[in-house]
Amino acid sequence: MLKKLTESFGVSGYEMPVADIIYEEVKKFCTDIKFDNMGNLKVFKRSKTELPPKVLLSAHMDEVGLIITDVTEEGYFKFASVGGIDPKVLIAQRVNVNGLKGVISTKAVHLTTAEERKQNLSEDKLYIDIGAKDKNEAQKVAKPGDYCVFDSKYTEFGNQIKAKALDDRIGCAIMIEILKKDWPVDLYCNFTVQEEVGLRGARVASRGINPDYAVVIEGTTCNDLPGVEANLRVTKIGAGPAISILDSASKGNEELIALLEKSATRHNIPYQFKASTAGGNDAGTICITDGGIKTASLSVPCRYIHSPVCVMNKSDFENCRRLIEVFLEDMGKDGKIND
Amino acid sequence: MISEIYSVFSPSGREEKMREYIADKISGIFDKVESDNFGNLVARSGNGDFCIECSMDSCGIMIVHIEDGKAYFAGVGGINAEYLIGKKILFCDNSIGIVRYDGKTPNEAKVSDLYLECDSSNLKIGDFGVVKSGYCETGDKMFANGLGSKIGLAAVLETLTKFEKIDNLCVLFSSQKRLGARGIQAFLGANEFDKIITVEGVADKSIKACALVVADRNGVCNTDFKDELEKVIDNIAVTDDDLCMGNITASGKGAKCAALGIPVSHKDKNFECVKKTDFFSGADYLKEVIENLQNKR
Numbered sequence: 001m002l003k004k005l006t007e008s009f010g011v012s013g014y015e016m017p018v019a020d021i022i023y024e025e026v027k028k029f030c031t032d033i034k035f036d037n038m039g040n041l042k043v044f045k046r047s048k049t050e051l052p053p054k055v056l057l058s059a060h061m062d063e064v065g066l067i068i069t070d071v072t073e074e075g076y077f078k079f080a081s082v083g084g085i086d087p088k089v090l091i092a093q094r095v096n097v098n099g100l101k102g103v104i105s106t107k108a109v110h111l112t113t114a115e116e117r118k119q120n121l122s123e124d125k126l127y128i129d130i131g132a133k134d135k136n137e138a139q140k141v142a143k144p145g146d147y148c149v150f151d152s153k154y155t156e157f158g159n160q161i162k163a164k165a166l167d168d169r170i171g172c173a174i175m176i177e178i179l180k181k182d183w184p185v186d187l188y189c190n191f192t193v194q195e196e197v198g199l200r201g202a203r204v205a206s207r208g209i210n211p212d213y214a215v216v217i218e219g220t221t222c223n224d225l226p227g228v229e230a231n232l233r234v235t236k237i238g239a240g241p242a243i244s245i246l247d248s249a250s251k252g253n254e255e256l257i258a259l260l261e262k263s264a265t266r267h268n269i270p271y272q273f274k275a276s277t278a279g280g281n282d283a284g285t286i287c288i289t290d291g292g293i294k295t296a297s298l299s300v301p302c303r304y305i306h307s308p309v310c311v312m313n314k315s316d317f318e319n320c321r322r323l324i325e326v327f328l329e330d331m332g333k334d335g336k337i338n339d
Numbered sequence: 340m341i342s343e344i345y346s347v348f349s350p351s352g353r354e355e356k357m358r359e360y361i362a363d364k365i366s367g368i369f370d371k372v373e374s375d376n377f378g379n380l381v382a383r384s385g386n387g388d389f390c391i392e393c394s395m396d397s398c399g400i401m402i403v404h405i406e407d408g409k410a411y412f413a414g415v416g417g418i419n420a421e422y423l424i425g426k427k428i429l430f431c432d433n434s435i436g437i438v439r440y441d442g443k444t445p446n447e448a449k450v451s452d453l454y455l456e457c458d459s460s461n462l463k464i465g466d467f468g469v470v471k472s473g474y475c476e477t478g479d480k481m482f483a484n485g486l487g488s489k490i491g492l493a494a495v496l497e498t499l500t501k502f503e504k505i506d507n508l509c510v511l512f513s514s515q516k517r518l519g520a521r522g523i524q525a526f527l528g529a530n531e532f533d534k535i536i537t538v539e540g541v542a543d544k545s546i547k548a549c550a551l552v553v554a555d556r557n558g559v560c561n562t563d564f565k566d567e568l569e570k571v572i573d574n575i576a577v578t579d580d581d582l583c584m585g586n587i588t589a590s591g592k593g594a595k596c597a598a599l600g601i602p603v604s605h606k607d608k609n610f611e612c613v614k615k616t617d618f619f620s621g622a623d624y625l626k627e628v629i630e631n632l633q634n635k636r
Contacts, residue, residue, distance in 0.1 A: 232451060
């Protein structure tokens with residue numbers, strides 16, 4: 001499922017291809033499924049127990065990508081980023097433009113001036129080449145406003161997976177697995193849109209549910225790389241899912257974090273804390289919804305996030321799924337861990 | 340009361356001790372005092388459409404990595420690296436650490452370049468701390484690091500404790516204001532008011548005495564609300580500080596918002612200073628606003 005999800009097309013604002021895959025899968029196990037006006041896919045699975053706690057799980061379907069802004073006379077596409085992409089990672093990448101292959105490039109280094117070489121690379125220096133002979137031919141393929149995604153295949157190597165859009169098809173894949181089973185909680189699963197452009201989908205999707213707890217399942221930054229000092233590494237691949245205490249969008253609810261930690265400890269599931277206050281995700285908008293929802297984020301560490309070659313560890317993914325599962329199992333009637 | 344408030348541990352997101360302190364102080368004055376899901380403390384009597392807001396939190400730090408006896412940290416709320424160097428950091432369990440910087444250019448330091456020299460066996464990732472400095476006063480002047488973030492709360496408590504009982508008023512003691520007014524946004528998503536006054540410390544470059552602030556960096560006050568308040572507070576000011584007026588105005592179903600600003604000199608620097616006369620005139624203004632509201636009812 002993760003392969004299918006990551007190879008699908010779902011730039012913020014155009015998530016339907018991903019939503020369709022999820023819909024076709026979850027309808028095999030769930031009957032209460034609906035799309036809201038923004039495109040959020042909301043699934044509800046009622047518990048068979050009496051007076052169950054309500055839990056909301058949330059993962060976003062959208063990915064960072066590009067949007068065409070102009071077509072040059074020579075037949076190249078100018079573009080802007082959708083979501084946060086470092087222009088440095090764009091050079092020499094392959095992209096998918098309405099089903100056709102394209103490559104991103106810029107002026108060769110020997111053609112740049114000394115002044116240009118000192119400047120940081122910006123998007124306006126880049127273009128997409130789809131091999132069109134002129135503007136007229138290029139316009140038959142795409143026009144301003146059309147989206148592009150990285151052209152990157154899902155690949156397994158060692159215990160790792162390389163793919164685009166692991167942020168946050170990881171969360172989508174885990175929620176699909178969770179929805180295959182019955183739980184002792186009333187389970188709301190929101191597959192949200194437009195997280196990468198301002199946490200917008202979750203703002204709408206989480207209203208009116210009033211859950212006891214909400215857990216955002218994510219892919220998060222991981223800088224366990226050469227040259228990065230230990231105190232800046234944020235998370236570590238292979239050390240388990242990361243619980244966020246505080247980031248730029250939200251502070252994890254202490255009560256919920258304690259429950260997640262307790263479940264992990266009881267079931268011998270490794271976990272780590274995200275050692276940074278940078279970044280943010282849908283928890284930022286969920287936690288302030290309807291007078292406040294007790295919210296936390298559980299994330300799978302991803303190296304090279306927001307690039308065509310995100311890398312995650314299979315064990316981290318499995319441990320994230322397991323931790324969500326045991327957390328749901330451990331929830332008692334009153335929303336506390338059953339000791 | 341100010342030195343007492345100042346000593347309560349309440350970094351953004353970890354305001355539980357402040358919630359307890361406030362709830363104890365105002366017990367009996369309101370029909371109901373309770374915490375919400377987000378961590379705000381809400382005191383309420385009746386179903387009035389008027390709310391007073393002040394924040395419980397202060398900026399601080401959070402431990403993100405511990406290695407070789409050094410505890411590395413991130414800032415919580417807007418906190419400046421150069422300001423932190425050499426400061427004493429206090430944790431919830433009263434353990435302390437001293438902020439160290441091994442570089443040679445403090446003005447270029449980033450928070451990630453700093454670490455705490457401490458007994459790291461007492462600390463773990465995720466622990467919150469605050470800058471600890473002694474409160475002191477001389478004549479009309481009160482001094483403490485971060486005093487400006489607590490002065491609004493102090494003025495509100497000073498006012499409320501003058502009443503035996505208050506009707507038709509809601510007071511929001513908000514959580515995580517220094518992290519983007521999140522507590523306010525959460526609260527107003529589920530509670531509707533016509534008018535809200537926020538009480539805050541404001542840099543004295545914009546106000547020279549306690550003032551009714553009708554516009555801040557992100558928000559403006561509706562003129563009818565301004566006209567109503569101007570009958571009580573004739574000193575009107577505009578500031579480029581962010582007092583969260585915009586967040587308040589646009590949260591939930593929207594509300595008219597003004598701010599009661601108490602001037603703070605040397606804001607965000609060592610030993611911020613507030614004049615007692617400004618503080619007490621702020622509390623007096625607020626008392627009159629509440630009395631008018633009570634009489635109107």
